[in-house]
Amino acid sequence: MEPIPLPSPIHYELLLQMLERRTQYALDEHPAQREQVQQLIITLRKAQSQQRQLETHCQLDNLPVEHRWSLNEVSQPKFPSSWNAPSRGEDPGV
Structure with a gap:
């Protein structure tokens, strides 16, 4: 069976760090947008979970x-x- 493809956990971490460390602070003077960012962070944490x-x-x-x-x-x-895949650097034709 083929493995089930899922996003790497680092994708969530990168997005969360960006939103928590940069985006929130850039919106200090805009409470409505800052609240939207908070909701986005909550949504990402739920998706990660x-x-x-x-x-x-x-x-x-x-x-x-x-x-x-x-x-x-x-x-x-x-x-x-039944085949053995050649190792790196190995000549498969030998």
């Missing part, structure tokens, strides 16, 4: 999970289980 719960449930059900850094990751070629 829900992802952890999903990962736990997948683990309990023996479903593999793979944290992705982007949508553009290059997938590694798949070899039949």
